[in-house]
Amino acid sequence: MKYFAILKDSMREARDSWILIGLFALSTLVIIFVAQLSFKPLSAEKTMGYFFPSDFQGPVIFQTLNNHKPEKMMVMRGWGNFRLNKVELIRGDADSPLSDYALTVSASDQRRFGFGPEPMIAHDEEKKGPGQEPKRPPVDRKAEAGEIRKLFEDAENLNFIKVGGIEPIAHGEDHKGLREYRVVVQGTPNTHRIWATELGLVFGLFPIEFISAPLAALMYNLATLVIKVGSWAAVLLGVVITAFFIPNMLRKGTIDLLLVKPISRSLLLSYKYLGGLTFIFLSTAYAIAGIWFVLGIRSGLWATGTLLLILTITFFFAILYAISTFVGVMTRSVVTSILLTVAAWIAFSSIGLTYTFVDMIERMEKEDDKMRQMMGQAERPQEKRWAGHWVLTAVRVIHAISPRTEDLNQLNDLIVYTDFMTGNLGDMNTFDNSKSVWWESLLVSAIWIGIFVGLASLWFYFKDY
Amino acid sequence: MPVLETTDLRKRYGRIEALGGVTLSVKEGEIYGLLGQNGAGKTTLIKVMLGITGGWEGDAFLLGEVAGTAHVRSRVGYLPEDHHFPDYHTGYSLLDFYGQLLGVSSATRAKRIPDMLEQVGIADRMHYKIRTYSKGMKQRVGIAQALMHRPEVIFLDEPTDGVDPVGRRDIRETLLELKKHGVTIFINSHLLGEVELICDRVAILRKGKMIREGDVATLTRQKGRFLIGLAPGQVLPVAEIRNLGYDATPLEDRWEVHLLDGQNIDAVVDYIRNKGLNLRHLVEKRQSLEDLFLETHEDQSTRRDKKRDRRDTVEPITAVEVHEEDRRS
Numbered sequence A: 001m002k003y004f005a006i007l008k009d010s011m012r013e014a015r016d017s018w019i020l021i022g023l024f025a026l027s028t029l030v031i032i033f034v035a036q037l038s039f040k041p042l043s044a045e046k047t048m049g050y051f052f053p054s055d056f057q058g059p060v061i062f063q064t065l066n067n068h069k070p071e072k073m074m075v076m077r078g079w080g081n082f083r084l085n086k087v088e089l090i091r092g093d094a095d096s097p098l099s100d101y102a103l104t105v106s107a108s109d110q111r112r113f114g115f116g117p118e119p120m121i122a123h124d125e126e127k128k129g130p131g132q133e134p135k136r137p138p139v140d141r142k143a144e145a146g147e148i149r150k151l152f153e154d155a156e157n158l159n160f161i162k163v164g165g166i167e168p169i170a171h172g173e174d175h176k177g178l179r180e181y182r183v184v185v186q187g188t189p190n191t192h193r194i195w196a197t198e199l200g201l202v203f204g205l206f207p208i209e210f211i212s213a214p215l216a217a218l219m220y221n222l223a224t225l226v227i228k229v230g231s232w233a234a235v236l237l238g239v240v241i242t243a244f245f246i247p248n249m250l251r252k253g254t255i256d257l258l259l260v261k262p263i264s265r266s267l268l269l270s271y272k273y274l275g276g277l278t279f280i281f282l283s284t285a286y287a288i289a290g291i292w293f294v295l296g297i298r299s300g301l302w303a304t305g306t307l308l309l310i311l312t313i314t315f316f317f318a319i320l321y322a323i324s325t326f327v328g329v330m331t332r333s334v335v336t337s338i339l340l341t342v343a344a345w346i347a348f349s350s351i352g353l354t355y356t357f358v359d360m361i362e363r364m365e366k367e368d369d370k371m372r373q374m375m376g377q378a379e380r381p382q383e384k385r386w387a388g389h390w391v392l393t394a395v396r397v398i399h400a401i402s403p404r405t406e407d408l409n410q411l412n413d414l415i416v417y418t419d420f421m422t423g424n425l426g427d428m429n430t431f432d433n434s435k436s437v438w439w440e441s442l443l444v445s446a447i448w449i450g451i452f453v454g455l456a457s458l459w460f461y462f463k464d465y
Numbered sequence B: 001m002p003v004l005e006t007t008d009l010r011k012r013y014g015r016i017e018a019l020g021g022v023t024l025s026v027k028e029g030e031i032y033g034l035l036g037q038n039g040a041g042k043t044t045l046i047k048v049m050l051g052i053t054g055g056w057e058g059d060a061f062l063l064g065e066v067a068g069t070a071h072v073r074s075r076v077g078y079l080p081e082d083h084h085f086p087d088y089h090t091g092y093s094l095l096d097f098y099g100q101l102l103g104v105s106s107a108t109r110a111k112r113i114p115d116m117l118e119q120v121g122i123a124d125r126m127h128y129k130i131r132t133y134s135k136g137m138k139q140r141v142g143i144a145q146a147l148m149h150r151p152e153v154i155f156l157d158e159p160t161d162g163v164d165p166v167g168r169r170d171i172r173e174t175l176l177e178l179k180k181h182g183v184t185i186f187i188n189s190h191l192l193g194e195v196e197l198i199c200d201r202v203a204i205l206r207k208g209k210m211i212r213e214g215d216v217a218t219l220t221r222q223k224g225r226f227l228i229g230l231a232p233g234q235v236l237p238v239a240e241i242r243n244l245g246y247d248a249t250p251l252e253d254r255w256e257v258h259l260l261d262g263q264n265i266d267a268v269v270d271y272i273r274n275k276g277l278n279l280r281h282l283v284e285k286r287q288s289l290e291d292l293f294l295e296t297h298e299d300q301s302t303r304r305d306k307k308r309d310r311r312d313t314v315e316p317i318t319a320v321e322v323h324e325e326d327r328r329s
Helices: A002-016 A019-035 A044-049 A060-065 A070-074 A141-157 A215-243 A245-249 A255-259 A265-299 A304-331 A334-375 A390-401 A405-421 A425-431 A438-462 B042-050 B091-101 B106-119 B135-147 B165-180 B192-198 B216-220 B238-243 B265-274 B289-297 B300-310 B319-328
Strands: A038-041 A082-091 A100-107 A161-169 A179-187 A196-201 A206-214 B004-013 B016-026 B031-036 B057-062 B076-079 B153-157 B184-188 B201-206 B209-215 B221-230 B247-251 B254-258 B279-286
Touching: A002 A019, A002 A215, A002 A245, A002 A265, A002 B091, A019 A215, A019 A265, A038 A215, A038 A265, A044 A082, A044 A100, A044 A196, A060 A141, A060 A206, A060 A215, A070 A334, A082 A141, A100 A141, A141 A161, A141 A179, A196 A215, A206 A215, A215 A245, A215 A265, A215 A304, A215 A334, A215 A405, A245 A265, A245 A304, A245 A334, A255 A265, A255 B042, A265 A304, A265 A438, A304 A334, A304 A405, A304 A438, A334 A390, A334 A405, A405 A425, A405 A438, B004 B042, B016 B042, B016 B201, B016 B209, B031 B042, B031 B165, B031 B192, B042 B057, B042 B076, B042 B153, B042 B184, B076 B135, B091 B106, B091 B135, B106 B135, B135 B153, B135 B165, B165 B184, B165 B192, B192 B216, B192 B289, B201 B216, B201 B289, B209 B216, B209 B289, B216 B221, B216 B289, B221 B265, B238 B247, B238 B265, B265 B279
Parallel strands: B031 B184, B031 B201, B076 B153, B153 B184
Antiparallel strands: A038 A196, A082 A100, A100 A179, A161 A179, A196 A206, B004 B016, B004 B057, B201 B209, B221 B254, B221 B279, B247 B254
16 A cells, blocks of 8 residues: 555656656657558568568568668678569469469579679689670589579578469470579468568548558567656656656655654655656556557557567666656756666666667678688678777776667567568567577666666665654 | 753764754653744754764763654654655555554554544544645644654654644644643743743753753743732832832832842832732743844844843733742842
C-alpha cells in the first residue's frame, strides 16, 4: 500500500506539471499518425526484383537482410551480372506472397555496380588481348545457375522463399549468346514479410510512390524512426519530470512529514525511485503498445516482441534515473540533477558509440582480410591495422565497465528489426555479428543502477534533515 | 511510565552543539511546552524523538521504545514548524496520502478525513489544491494530518503560527479535547500566551540546555509578592507593617507586600484582622510566561528593571490556595 501511495503521489506530482499530459498527448499524436498510414502490397514483379541488383545498388533483399552487418554492406560482392526479365504466375493467386512464380533471369557479361572480389562472370575486356576480339571462354551454365541461387540464399535460409529449381533456357541460333534461366520460386508463410509494399498517407488516399520496400523493412524503418525519436523524447522528458521528484521530496518541511511516517528511509527512497520508473513504464507502455497495435492493424504484421521495448526503454531510463536520484539526494537541486543526468547520458552514449565504431572497424578488417585472401593479395601490414591498437583496447575497457545505454539502444533496434523480419527473437544472433553480449550489458548496467541507488540510499539514511 | 523521556540527550551538528545534555520527562495526557529562542534546540529535540535526526547521544525514549524507530513513529503525530505540503495535493488527497503511509485502512481514511477536515474548519475547501490555501488554512491541514491516525503523542512545532485568533482558539480547544482523551501533546511555540493557556508544564531551552522546567503556575508565580486589597475606605497602615519587618508599598488602591526570606504572609493577615480591617483581596502576584521567558534569557543585571515595568498579569487566587502552596513548598 505504501508503494502505491508513493507511486500515486509521484504520478500526481508529474500530472501537476502538465509535462506528463504533454507526454501522453504526444504519444497519442504519434499513434494517430501511425494509424493513418497504409501499407499497400505491390506486384510480384516488384518483389522478385528485390532479389536482383539494379544499376545503382545491390539487391534490396541482400541489404535488408544484412542491415545489421555493416562489414557485409561495405565489402559487397560483384552483383551486376543478372537481370530479372519476366515473372510468371504458375500456381495460386496473382501477386500473392503464397503463390509460386517462374522468373526469367538473364545473365550479362557486363560489370555493373559493385566492388570487391572478382565478379561472378569474368569481364570480356579482361580476357582479350591487344587488337584482338574478345575471347569468350565457354560458360559453365551450371555454375552460373549456382550463382543465381546465391541471390536467394539468405532469404531461403530464413524461409522467406523457397527456390524450386533453376534451369537454363535453351535459345535458337538467333539468340546465340543470350543466357537465360528459369527460376521457380515458391511462397512461404513468411514471404509476405519481404513482399514489396508501398507506403501511403491518410489511409491510402495519398500513396507515396517513391517509398516502397519489403514490408518488414518498411515496418522496421518506420517503427525504428517513431520509437527511436519517441523514446528519446520520452526519456528526456522523463529525466526532466522525475528530476523534480527527489529534490521536492527532500524540501525542508516536506521531508520531515515523510520521515516521521513508519517507513524506513531506504524503503522510502526505493519506492520513490520505483515510482519514477513506474511512471516511465506506464507512459512507455502506452506509446509502444499503441504503436504496436496500430501498426499490427494497419499492416497485418504483429511484431509482438516489440513490446519488449517497454521493458528495455524502462531499463534504459532506470540507469539515468538512478543517476538523477543520486544527484538529487546529494544536491537537492533539480537543475543540477537534470544537467548531470543528461551529461552522463551523453557520456555513456559516446562511449557506446565509440565502442560500436571500434567493433565495426575490427569486423571490417576481418572481412577485408578474407577478401584479400580470396583475391590473392598481400595481407594488410600490422602498422596499418586497428585491431590490437591500444586505443581500441582502452575503448573496450571503458565500455566494459560503463553503464551500457548505447548497447540498450542497439538491443532495441535489433529486437524491432528481428521481430519485423522473422517474428522470432531467437533469430537475433542471425542478424547481428557484433560482439555484444546482451546479458552482460544488462548486468553491468544493473550493477551501476545498484551502485547509484545504493549510494543515494546510504547518504539519505545518514543525513540529518 | 513517562510517555517521553530523555536523559542527558546530546546532539551536535558539526561544531555546533544543538542539544547539550537535556533531561526531561513528559507524562501521559500532559500538554508540555518547550520554549526557547531560535536555535535553542527545540526543533532538534523533536527531530531526535521522531528519528528525523540521528547521531545523538544519551537516552531518548518515546512510548517506552527507543526514540525514532519506525514502529513508534506510527503512534505519533507531527506538525513541523516550516511545513511545506506538496501543493499539487488537495487537502483531502494529502491526508489520504499520509494516511496510506501510516497504514490507515482505506475505509477508515474515507470516513476520518472529512471528519478531521471538518474539525479544523476547512471541509468546504478539502478538494481544492493546497496552493490555493492561505497560511492559516495550511496550518489547519497540518493539524489535521497530525491527528488523523489518532496518535498517542503529538508533536506540534508552532501549531498556531499564521492562524487567526478564532483559528487559534479552535486549535486550543481541539488540543484540550485531545488531552481529555489521554493524548500527550508536546508543543514548541513562540506564542507564549498560547502556551500559557494550554500547557501543563513548560521547559525553557537555551543554547541546547534546559534552564527552567516546571508547571506553568509554579514558574510564573512571583513567590513572596502579594497584593492586598481592603474594604472600601480602609487604608493599610504601611508604616506599621514596615515596622513589623515587611516591605509594603502602596499600589493605586491596593498594596504590595514583599516577603523576605523566612517571612510568611499569615502574620500580615493576622495583623490586618487584629486591627479590625476587612481583607477583601489577597493574591500572590504572577508574571506572564513571556516575562518569565525574557527574564530567563535577558541579561539579569542590565535588563531586570525594564522587565519589571512590563509585569502586568495578575490572577486572583484564594488565600487558602496560597497557604497550601506555601505548605507544599
